[in-house]
Amino acid sequence: MTNGGVTCLSVSDERYKENLVPITDAITKVNSLRSVTGNFIADADKKRRPFLIAQDVLAVLPEAVDTSDAERYGLGYTDLIPLLVASIKELSALVTAQSATITSLTERITALEGK
Secondary structure (H helix, E strand, C coil): CCCCCCCCCCCCCHHHCCCCCCCCCHHHHHHCCCEEEECCCCCCCCCCEEEECHHHHHHHCHHHEECCCCCCCEECHHHHHHHHHHHHHHHHHHHHHHHHHHHHHHHHHHHHHCC
8 A cells, every 4th residue: 555555464265264153134133233423422523424323233233343342342443343234134035036036027028019
């Protein structure tokens, strides 16, 4: 990267992982999250920022929330990427299925209309 850019790299090699369980029902989980804008109470400039709410994420992906400080939950935004990817995959499968249904129905209508 240039111009002072920074990138993060994490070990993601499957050979270093265990107890892998697919994320299921991702669309429902993503749909339960509130995407909001607002500011931190302590921010003197009151600069508006986009947020997810840690308590919402805690309900669907607790692994992404740091609850070690009961007064202030932390959120690992990058830990949400697997949930978002799973949701995209579910949506893609849904679109593919609906596309096949539309094609089939269009062919049936065309045949019924004798065109």
